[in-house]
Amino acid sequence: MLSETEAAELLSFLSxxxxxxxxxxxxEYILGMSGNRDGCRFLRSKADLLHAVFALTSDPSIAxxxxxxHILINLSADETLHQVISPDSSADCRLNLHLALTVQHYRSSLIQVLVADVKVLPVLLKKLLDPEYVFADQICSILSNLTRHTKTCKTVLKVLQEEAGLSQLVTIFCTEGYNKKANFHYLGPLLSNLTQLPEARDYMMDKDRCVIxxxxxxxxxxxxxxxRGGVVGTLRNCCFDHARHEWLLSDAVDILxxxxxxxxGPEELTEEENEGLPVDLQYLPxxxxxxxxxxxxxxxxxxxLLLTATGGGRNALKDKSVxxxxREFHxxxxxxxxxxxxxxLVQVLIGDEPEQGMENLMEVDIPEDVEVKLKEADVKEQEELEKEQEEMRQExxxxxSDAPGTDKGQDDGLTR
Structure with a gap:
């Protein structure tokens, strides 16, 4: 990486x-640095460089x-944080946990520089609301990256509510042509990330508004x-609030x-099955x-599956011939x-109802030893699925490779 003298010289070029x-x-050089972890680590320690880079988002040169x-997009994204800690052995677990915590500290401190020191959020949100701004999509990507984890997600939501409000974000997302120079697709993942938070879900499912x-x-x-993925992720997050399942399934929302x-799909169902379905799913082409x-x-x-957590939800899905x-999807x-x-999901739909007192599956207390066994079963199931997928791929x-080859002479129109 650069020495202090070289970093100072680099900074002077960003005036x-x-x-x-x-x-x-x-x-261009800094963009290359931001594409790898060592470069990001270096830039994290140089708040003055990041200040200068962010200031140049108002430069007259489009390039x-x-x-x-793109530098800010790279800095706000860090896939290494999503590494799964392997349960192979206690020693490996301790090592992987240490690495994961190190990476998390590294990323959170980098995000802290962007959010707290450089104070990118108010400026980004103001530009995002401008219907003429050329780089609105890049801002959406940065905000989506910044909200992937709870701590920074809370900060973004707080500033968002102060600067614009979640309602404005939804309006932009749902208004075709709001900005002819941007498509705002990455507002979908942003909304999905924000609905990790109860306060964001409360707003999305406020019965006095028409948001969800x-x-x-x-x-x-x-x-x-x-x-599409961002919206489905948002709906999934909202369905974690089981108290609102009845409302979500009612005519007021009609989420099903x-x-x-x-x-x-296009499969033909019996007349009885079709009649039981919601109108929009009957007799599909x-x-x-x-x-x-x-x-x-x-x-x-x-x-x-989340909607089946309550007895009312299970009954609604069964009544609507889900x-x-x-069956055809499977x-x-x-x-x-x-x-x-x-x-x-099918197991819940065709299975017996839980015994009395356990109707709400989200409120059932699972003994610690049972929870451990369930997690172990999930890991085993995941391994079996991956093995099955690999076998299918090899097959x-x-x-x-066993398919007969094409006669090149015939392909070329040649005669022997």
Missing amino acids: PETRPDVKGQTT IVKDCY QRLLPFTQYQASVVR PFLLLPLA EDKKREDDPDIRKMLLETL YPIM RWEKDVHVTAACEK EEKKK
């Missing part, structure tokens, strides 16, 4: 008065502004998988068709296609992880 070509080369935003209802049509928004339609993205399909199933949709689905999620590759 607004510096020649545009020199500034451009400097921001320089673009570089600066405005998001429902985007579960089938074909133009962007990012937007919007969760089921992406999972429904032969060209009806399911959601393409397996992660979104899995989130939709998880959302439906099972036939899941026959169609090839992804083992999605299939497993589907099977969990597909073998079929391809």
Whole structure:
């Protein structure tokens, strides 16, 4: 990495008065640094450099502004924090836990520099609201990255409520053409991240506002998988509040068709099964296609499963003939992880009701030893699913390799 002298020289090139070509080369260099962990670690320790980079997001040069935003996107994202701690051995666990905590400290302190020291949030939010701003999509990406973890998510929500309000964010997201230079797709993941927090969910499901209802049509928004996934993630988070399940399933929201339609296919159901379904799912056309993205399909199933946590929710899904949709979906689905999620839902739909006093599955106290066994079972199930998926992949590759080759002479139109 750079020495203190070199860092100071680099900083001098980021002055607004510096020649545009020199500034451009400097921001390109810093952009390269921000693409790896060592570079991010170095930049984290140089708040003055980050201040200068952020100041240049108002530079007259579009190229320089673009570089600066991409630097901020890289700095606000750190996939290493999402590493799973392996349960292989106690020694490995301790080592992995230490590494995870080190990474988390590293990332949180970097985010702290961006949020607390550089104070990016008020400026970013103000620019986001500008319907003429060219780099609104980059701001959405930065905010989405900053809200992926609870601590910084709380900070972003607090500043958001002070500067604009969650309602304004939803309005922008739902207003086509709000900014002709931006698509705002990454507001979807941002909303999903914000609804990690109870206060954000409270707003989204305020019965005196019409907020969550405005998001429902985007579960089938074909133009962007990012937007679809963000909305489905938001709905899933909202469904963790079991006290609102009855309202979500009522005519006031009618969430069920919007969760089921992406999972429904063109299969022909019996007249009795069709009549039991919500109107929007009855007699679907032969060209009806399911959601393409397996992660979104899995989130939709998880959302439906959350709605079965209460007796009222289970009855609602059974009364609306969800099972036939899941039956056909299970026959169609090839992804083992999605299939497993589907099977969990089906087990609830066709299984017996819990005994008295345990109707609300979210409020059942699970003994510690049972919880440990359940977690171990989940790990084992995950390993088996991954093994099955690998076997399927190898089988597909073998079929391809065993397929008869094409006669090149014939392809070329040659005769022997």
